Every structure is written in structure tokens, then in C-alpha cells.
Amino acid sequence: DLQTPLSANVEKLKSIVYQEKLGSLHDKVMATKGLAGWLCSEMNMKDIASMVDRAAFLAKADLVTAMVYEFPELQGIMGREYALRNGETDRVAVALYEQYLPRSSGDALPTDLVGALLGIAERAHIIVSCHKAGLEPSGSQDPYALRRAARCINEILWGMGLDVDMTRLVEESCHRLT
Numbered sequence: 355d356l357q358t359p360l361s362a363n364v365e366k367l368k369s370i371v372y373q374e375k376l377g378s379l380h381d382k383v384m385a386t387k388g389l390a391g392w393l394c395s396e397m398n399m400k401d402i403a404s405m406v407d408r409a410a411f412l413a414k415a416d417l418v419t420a421m422v423y424e425f426p427e428l429q430g431i432m433g434r435e436y437a438l439r440n441g442e443t444d445r446v447a448v449a450l451y452e453q454y455l456p457r458s459s460g461d462a463l464p465t466d467l468v469g470a471l472l473g474i475a476e477r478a479h480i481i482v483s484c485h486k487a488g489l490e491p492s493g494s495q496d497p498y499a500l501r502r503a504a505r506c507i508n509e510i511l512w513g514m515g516l517d518v519d520m521t522r523l524v525e526e527s528c529h530r531l532t
Contacts, residue, residue, distance in 0.1 A: 355419040360436045363415035375487035383414050385530060390475035392526050397518065405468045409449035412437060413472060416450070430454045456509050463513040470510050474518065477503040482527040
């Protein structure tokens with residue numbers, strides 16, 4: 355895995371179907387990357403925009419590594435480790451792990467805004483794109499974990515004291531899907 359730069363794995367995501375109606379994992383990464391950039395601009399966080407952009411680009415690159423293929427529970431952890439070994443900044447590397455936080459109710463929150471904004475953008479994109487594709491949760495069925503995604507956004511916002519206009523975030527995500 356270390357013989358190939360993490361960034362080279364992004365291209366491999368084109369061959370992995372994220373969801374039949376929503377395209378490849380690469381499509382999801384690029385949509386999240388755009389939304390994360392918009393979120394930085396919207397929140398006037400231009401000082402971290404380049405780090406958020408880089409972290410969003412690399413966000414799922416570890417999923418095609420041999421280590422994560424063998425041990426899926428290491429997603430994000432290995433992304434962080436590979437990024438550090440590839441010379442990425444500490445904040446970008448940490449964001450590759452922290453984008454997944456919180457994993458469950460009461461779990462740790464991101465410690466840095468780079469991972470927090472990436473996590474918010476990805477979850478917002480998942481919620482909006484799945485609803486657009488008609489994949490809403492019903493009763494006890496929630497195969498795309500949309501309820502969990504919404505709860506995680508809420509926990510990040512409250513826990514980190516962030517003020518995000520959720521209406522504008524959803525509208526922007528919708529706009530980007532058309």
C-alpha cells in the first residue's frame with residue numbers, strides 16, 4: 355500500500371459503484387469535495403479551505419488499499435496513516451480519520467474543523483442524494499443510514515458550536531445534483 359501514493363488511489367474509486375442510482379464512489383467524493391468547499395466559503399473559513407479541499411479529495415482513497423480491503427474497520431485510520439507517510443499535513447491526515455466521527459451516538463467528535471466540515475459535507479450530500487434517488491428511510495428500514503447521518507451532523511454542530519445554515523446547505527447540495 356505504501357508503494358502507491360494515497361492520491362493515486364482516487365482514480366481507482368471510479369470503478370467502485372457507490373449506489374446504482376448515484377454513481378461511483380469517485381462521483382460521491384467529487385460531490386462532497388465541492389460541497390465542502392462551498393461550506394468553507396459560506397462559513398468564511400477561507401484559512402482552512404485548501405486543507406478541507408485536499409482532505410475531501412483523499413477522503414475515500416484508503417478504501418481501495420489492501421489493508422482496508424482486508425480490515426474494513428480500519429477505514430479512516432489507515433487513510434490518516436498513509437497520508438502522514440505521504441507527506442500530507444497533520445490536519446489533512448487527521449481529517450481523513452475524523453470525517454467518520456462520531457460513529458455512533460455519544461462517540462467522540464472531530465477535534466479539528468477540517469474533519470468536522472468534511473464530515474458535515476459528506477453526510478449532507480448523502481442525505482440529499484439518497485432522497486433525490488428515492489432512497490428515503492421507511493419505518494425501521496434505513497439501509498443508507500440517513501437518520502444516523504442527520505444525527506451526526508447535529509452532534510457535530512452542537513458539540514463544536516458551529517453555526518451552519520442547514521437550509522442553505524441542503525439547497526446547495528440539491529443545486530449541485532441537478
